Structure formats: structure tokens, C-alpha cells
Amino acid sequence: MIYLDNAATTMMKPPCMVDAVTKALTTMGNASRGAHETSLSASRVIFHARKTIAELFNCKRTDHVIFTSNATEALNIAIRGAIKPDSHVITTVLEHNSVLRPLYLMEKEKGISLSFVNCDDKGNVDAADFENLIDDKTSAIVCTHASNLTGNVVDVKKVGEIANRHGLLFIVDASQTAGVLPIDMEDMNIDILCFTGHKGLMGPQGTGGMCIREGVEVETFKCGGSGVHSYDKEQPRDYPTRLEAGTLNSHGIVGLSASVGFIKETGVENIKAREEMLALRFYNGIKNIDGIKIYSDVEAATHTGVVAINIKDYDSGAVADTLATDYGIAVRAGAHCAPKMHEALGTVVQGAVRFSFSYYSKEEEADAAIAAVREIANE
Amino acid sequence: MREKRLQLIISFESTAHAMAVEEYCMGNGLPGRLIPVPKEITAGCGLAWKADITQKDELLKAFARENIEYDGVYELMI
Incomplete structure (x- = not known):
């Protein structure tokens, strides 16, 4: 997984x-x-x-x-x-x-x-x-x-x-x-x-x-x-x-x-740099795929290892389920206990698919997630 | 029970303060150890620092210098 x-x-x-x-x-x-x-x-x-x-x-x-x-x-x-x-x-x-x-x-x-x-x-x-x-x-x-x-x-x-x-x-x-x-x-x-x-x-x-x-x-x-x-x-x-x-x-x-x-x-700075690098790698890999909507400001000067997206009008829960069952990728979908944030982003109904990296995440895992998102978006 | 002798006892408001004293004393070669708070001291933390009475000045000066908190200072026959 x-x-x-x-x-x-x-x-x-x-x-x-x-x-x-x-x-x-x-x-x-x-x-x-x-x-x-x-x-x-x-x-x-x-x-x-x-x-x-x-x-x-x-x-x-x-x-x-x-x-x-x-x-x-x-x-x-x-x-x-x-x-x-x-x-x-x-x-x-x-x-x-x-x-x-x-x-x-x-x-x-x-x-x-x-x-x-x-x-x-x-x-x-x-x-x-x-x-x-x-x-x-x-x-x-x-x-x-x-x-x-x-x-x-x-x-x-x-x-x-x-x-x-x-x-x-x-x-x-x-x-x-x-x-x-x-x-x-x-x-x-x-x-x-x-x-x-x-x-x-x-x-x-x-x-x-x-x-x-x-x-x-x-x-x-x-x-x-x-x-x-x-x-x-x-x-x-x-x-x-x-x-x-x-x-x-x-x-x-x-x-x-x-x-x-x-x-x-x-070193917190090293952990921060690694998570930002992984999030940016994933973001750069998906940002030009047709039908992808990205909610995270990953290019900001400071960002955590979180990238929230949606694919077309697909139910975020269905996307997460496909990622889990077909690709073995565990992400969070739906509402994220942040109701006002969803209202502001207009994702109350669709929810959002959240990819989040840690210090221990690997580059190839980010790449696998990019490939999976591309395939789902092209379906 | 063993023979009693006059000892220096320092009490604390919280376990965190007792731990700070133990860490400081152990790290700086100062005498004493933590014991259950004696019955003569009614208030405070369940732990107290026990040391030889002759070490009183040395300990209290160090605590003052390092801003280490404690509650009361007692001389008890225990």
C-alpha cells in the first residue's frame, strides 16, 4: 500500500x-x-x-x-x-x-x-x-x-x-x-x-x-x-x-x-523541505492534467505536505475508493471536518480528495499517485 | 524502623518541579534523592528532595541561581 x-x-x-x-x-x-x-x-x-x-x-x-x-x-x-x-x-x-x-x-x-x-x-x-x-x-x-x-x-x-x-x-x-x-x-x-x-x-x-x-x-x-x-x-x-x-x-x-x-x-527545516518537495512534485505532476481542480496553494512560500484536489465532477469518495482498490493508494475523501473551508472552496457536495505526504513518503509514491490520477482523469 | 537523624527536606508544588530538581542535582553532582513526602509536611507534591543537612546552603544557592522552583525547606528528624 x-x-x-x-x-x-x-x-x-x-x-x-x-x-x-x-x-x-x-x-x-x-x-x-x-x-x-x-x-x-x-x-x-x-x-x-x-x-x-x-x-x-x-x-x-x-x-x-x-x-x-x-x-x-x-x-x-x-x-x-x-x-x-x-x-x-x-x-x-x-x-x-x-x-x-x-x-x-x-x-x-x-x-x-x-x-x-x-x-x-x-x-x-x-x-x-x-x-x-x-x-x-x-x-x-x-x-x-x-x-x-x-x-x-x-x-x-x-x-x-x-x-x-x-x-x-x-x-x-x-x-x-x-x-x-x-x-x-x-x-x-x-x-x-x-x-x-x-x-x-x-x-x-x-x-x-x-x-x-x-x-x-x-x-x-x-x-x-x-x-x-x-x-x-x-x-x-x-x-x-x-x-x-x-x-x-x-x-x-x-x-x-x-x-x-x-x-x-x-531538524524541522529538513522535514519541512522534504514534505514541501514531495507535495510540489505531486502538484507539478498533476496540475496540467485535464479535469483536475487543485485547492491547495502548493506554490506558496510555505506549505505543508497536503494537496487537495478533485477530478472532473467525480464524487471524491469514489475517487478515493478507486485509488485504494485499483492502485493501493490510501487517501482521504469527502468532508474533512472543516465545513467552512469546504463552503469557501465550493466543495460541500463533492468533497475533496486529499493527498498528504510525510517525512517518510517516497518520491516513487508521489509518482505512482500522479500516474493513478492521470489514468482516472482520462477514463 | 531505622535510626532517625536530622535531614534536609525540600518540598514541591508539583511533580514537574521535583523532576527539575532531580535532573539538575544529578546533572551537576549535587547531593540528595527523591523520597515520598514525609508526614510532617502536609502540603505539596508527593515527592520531596532529601539531602544531608550540611548541603542546605549549597543546594539553595544553586536553586536560586538557576531559578529552580520549590515549595518549602524543612529540617526533619527522619
């Missing part, structure tokens, strides 16, 4: 990640739950994971790296725990439902109002448009770093400058970019960075988290065992304990820590 659905999850993982999880499964105790060696060693690897992630994203406080089960959970915690009730929030049409639905819930339950930055005909948002939507009640900007559907990248540094200038909370969804594009929370003025572990960070599913800037308050969303302050009736206020009740997915976090180590050794 040729796996080109890496925007959903990276299937090929660094061998060191697999080894770390395997070892942990037979040796690891429960972090923060004792002073015997197996618990301490678990605490140490969790701490090391926080540290290595803090370094990757330039989060100044290691203890402000919070582990969650995925980016969705992190975004829910951030949006519901840090945005002021009855305020105005700016987001974009690029967002995934993991941003949109918590915001809609806040609209319903906490009286917030929403404004959306639109995209141009290439599917890009202009960072300056965020500033035009700011009013007296605006308290926060929540935006993705890159669209999961098109791979188009938002200039979060510029958006962060605007947020900072107006004193707004800035929450970034890095689901598609963590491990793939450089992220510097300080340079980009990011208050809360939400990430998943199983995509570009090449860790296990069930891992993810958020990095919180010093001084940013995110309210507790669940309470329970913390291994500390056991007689307090309330969840301790210190991060990370404030947001981490219950046993962590330590076996997964060990794997995430190992894969982040691999990414740092390899």
Missing part, C-alpha cells in the same frame, strides 16, 4: 519511537504516584517529554506543557477554559471542527460572539484581515496554523503581532504543523499552542497537549487524582497538575518524547 493520508495520522513512525513504547510497556510505573524506582522513572520520562516539547516550541516554562489525549481535547480545554464569557472572538474559515465546535458551544453557553476571517480564491487568509474585525469586545483570536484540508499556512507570526498589539489571547491549533513547520511561541506571540502527537510529531495516537505561556490562565476542566495535595478539595492550581487529573497516557508520552527527539535531531 502507498500511504498518502499522513494529515490524518502518520503511519510510518521513527523506529526509536516504537522501541521506546515497547520498552515502557514492560517497565513503566505510574508517574507522580510514588518514590519507588518504577514510578520515579516514569516521572522522569514524563518530565523529559515536557522539556523536549517545550524546547521544540520555545515554551518558556517546562511545567506549562500539559498533556492531553489529542489536539481536540487541548483545544476544548483552551477555548472553554481561557476565553472570557460574553466577549468577541475572531477565527477563520480554515478551521477544523475541533476549533469550530468548542467555539459554537461557547457561543451558546457563554454568550461569546464570533467573526470569521475569510479566505481568498487560493484558500489563503490575509493576516491583516484579523485586525479589521477587532472591536471593543474582542478578547481572543483562535486560528489554525495550517488548513487540514488544503495545507495552506496562516502567517501566525503576523496574527500574533496583531493579537499582542491589541492585548488579545492568541490560541493556535498546530495539529497540521507541529513537527512539520518551525513554531516559536515567543517569536509568534502564541499564548496557547495546541498540538497532537500522532501527526507531524510522529508519536502514538492518544497523545497531544498544549503549551501555555507564563501568566495565561486556563481553568480546570476535570478534577481527580494528582499525586499531590491529596487532602485539598479542589484540583491544585499549579500547572501542569491544574489540567492533568488522572493517570497520564505515559506509555504514549514516552513514544512522543522519542519521536520529538528524532524530529529535533533531523
